[in-house]
Amino acid sequence: MPPDLRYSREHEWARVEKGRVRVGITRYAADRLTDVVYVELPAPGTRVSFMQPFGVVESVKAASDLYAPVSGTVVEVNAALRERPELVNADPYGEGWMIVVVPDDPGELDRLLSADDYARLVGEEG
Amino acid sequence: MAATELKRTSLYASHVAAGARMGPFAGWEMPVQYAGIVAEHRAVRTAAGLFDVSHMGEIEIVGPGALDSVQRLITNDAGRLAVGQGLYTPMCAPTGGILDDLTVFRLGIDRFLMVVNASRTDADFAWIAEHTRQATARNRSAELALLALQGPRAAAVLGRVTRADVGSLRSFHLLDGVEVAGVMCLVSRTGYTGEDGFEIACAWEQAPAVWAALLEGGRPEGLVPAGLGARDTLRLEAGYMLYGQDIDETTTPLEAPLGWTVKFDKGEFIGRAVLWAQKEQGVRRRLVGFEVRDRVIARHGNPLWAGGRRVGSVTSGTFGPWVGKSIGMGYVGVEWAAPGTALEVEVRGRRAEAVVTRLPFYRRR
Helix, strand or coil: CCCCEECCCCCCEEEEEEEEEEEECHHHHHHHHHEEEEEEEECCCCECCCCCEEEEEEECCEEEEEEECCCCCEEHCCCCCCCCCCHHHHHCCCCCCEEEEEEECHHHHHHCCHHHHHHHHHHHHH | HHHCCCCCCHHHHHHHCCCHHHHHEEEEEEEEEEEHHHHHHHHHHHHHEEECCCCCCEEEEEECHHHHHHHHEEEECHHHCCCCEEEEEECCCCCCCCCEEEEEEEECCCCCEEEEEEHHHHHHHHHHHCCCCCCEEECCCCCEEEEEEEECHHHHHHHHHCCCHHHEEEEEEEEEEECCCEEEEEEEECCCCCCCEEEEEEEEEHHHHHHHHHHHHHHHHHHECCCCCHHHHHHHHCCCEEECCCCCCCCCCCCCCHHHCCCCCCCCCHHHHHHHHHHHHHCEEEEEEEEEEECCCCCCCEEEEEEEEEEEEEEEEEEEEECCEEEEEEEEEEHHHCCCEEEEEEEEEEEEEEEEEEECCCCCC
């Protein structure tokens, strides 16, 4: 898993990009979900709150809530996932990203896990 | 449930070596997927897939009076089975509720083999033993492994590892004592995917040899190992019931679309009186298939609405990888059961448009 990202205990990742935060789910989560078939995402302008649900990802097997790893305002949504939800499985840290948020308080990201801590978390679950 | 409490089939190491993601199912640690559910689903529709279904139970009824016992236990008519033939049937309680759904094979004049759901094996065996009079019921679940080889290339795959003429075996017929990859097997032309295929039973500890030979020999035909994830999406497209989800002790075969398996004219059987009354009076609800017209997936327990009223519940739902649609099944009041009826399925507090659709969603050509 990419060492430069921060991770939530609910298996989202957060990447800081020039004061904004790109959000997706981890490969571990994508693998557990199995093949993703729909991703329900908020419209740009929507407010999201730290570790509150902001969307839903549906696989052939199950539906799962998406949790915001940071509070703020959604400014971009990955429209490609509407036609190609399989990108979440194929490239969870790249083309399978979900939203970009302008954070209220970038300091909030310190509450997330490092790559090492997240690896330990999923190691225990796996 | 802790992983340590789960049972494992003799193929556990084969699955792990093949990169399977294991998960719990009915008390067993089973492969959910290998390459991915959608890829495995497509392989079964276009080539072939190999499933480990050793978790399923096998119960033999043997001895004089075996047919009478089987006839009393099931709703379908085992009396019409020649040796080497099988059928699909519910097994009902005196209430008419479904205790399990199973396949019954006639192995001999006085010898039958029932293949039952993993989650029901112990309860079924107790029930069957209790209702078997002169004949003897034996639970062979621990000694028999079961593989399902499914797909349009299944016969070609099996033909590569056996000398037996499996290609001419007819649907719901079986061959006993067939050598597959040097292992004595019982081979039936049955399955749960909507495709042609075979189910292959052998001694528990010999399954890894059969599994490896089939995968190796089947590679040129496009055979892949397939998990319970794909098994579920395949059976749902094919309109097959899953016990514990679509049917259970609170539902009857006449409410599920299994009326064709209830043979009232064969004589007495457990549940007959209640089912006959239900047939005379007509059922009040029916299990129907539906397509969701929105970008959501119905899941077990989601409410179904019609005309502004709650009319039933979803029992199964998924995205059908082959049909390319959000599909499901559920019980609705009979006035809402006709194909074409507009329904709404409530998912996460919102209602999505759905329409009653004739089952199955997929039928092979």
